[in-house]
Amino acid sequence: MTSQIRRACVSIPANIAEGCGRDGNAELSRFLQIALGSATELEYHVLLARDLDMLTAKDHDWLNSQIDEITKMLISLIQKIRQS
Numbered sequence: 001m002t003s004q005i006r007r008a009c010v011s012i013p014a015n016i017a018e019g020c021g022r023d024g025n026a027e028l029s030r031f032l033q034i035a036l037g038s039a040t041e042l043e044y045h046v047l048l049a050r051d052l053d054m055l056t057a058k059d060h061d062w063l064n065s066q067i068d069e070i071t072k073m074l075i076s077l078i079q080k081i082r083q084s
Contacts, residue, residue, distance in 0.1 A: 001054065005045045011038035025081045036074045043067045
């Protein structure tokens with residue numbers, strides 16, 4: 001579980017960085033979508049960790065709020081790129 005959470009955490013900024021290094025908005029948007037998928041996966045793993053009593057409700061709520069904020073930022077950025 002820990003390794004899956006770490007992998008999803010690392011995947012988000014790694015895909016953003018890789019997308020920024022690509023040529024054009026279509027490629028950037030594609031990698032931002034992958035980062036968004038990793039954020040969704042992370043949200044699931046954090047929920048599962050709470051359900052398995054590996055994470056307190058307080059820690060889950062804080063982590064989930066951080067993931068929600070990241071998700072909103074990614075969605076907003078993807079939408080802005082697609083509009084340009």
